[in-house]
Amino acid sequence: MVHFTCDLCGKDLNASGDSRYVVKIDVFADFDPNQITEDDLDDDHMEQISEILQHDESCGRDETIEPARQGFRFDLCLCCRAKFVKDPLAREGIKLFDFSNN
Ligand SMILES: [Zn+2]
Numbered sequence: 565m566v567h568f569t570c571d572l573c574g575k576d577l578n579a580s581g582d583s584r585y586v587v588k589i590d591v592f593a594d595f596d597p598n599q600i601t602e603d604d605l606d607d608d609h610m611e612q613i614s615e616i617l618q619h620d621e622s623c624g625r626d627e628t629i630e631p632a633r634q635g636f637r638f639d640l641c642l643c644c645r646a647k648f649v650k651d652p653l654a655r656e657g658i659k660l661f662d663f664s665n666n
């Protein structure tokens with residue numbers, strides 16, 4: 565028997581007999597990085613490079629080494645499922661975190 569625990573609260577879903585809910589998240593770039601168009605050739609590349617460098621500094625990551633596609637899978641209990649669907653991106657938590665830094 566496969567053993568499942570809630571990935572948010574750690575509840576043992578086998579022992580509790582609770583329903584298990586699966587969250588699948590697929591993160592991918594909404595463009596083909598290998599596709600070059602006429603517009604790309606006409607663009608001011610120094611300006612774009614500058615923008616990329618500024619963006620990298622702001623988020624602290626080098627986008628060029630991020631995988632093109634990344635998938636996540638989580639098991640949730642009923643209670644954590646309800647919390648997740650209300651705020652899938654945890655915006656409330658991020659707001660609280662930003663607020664506490666002020
Ligand atoms: Zn849970």
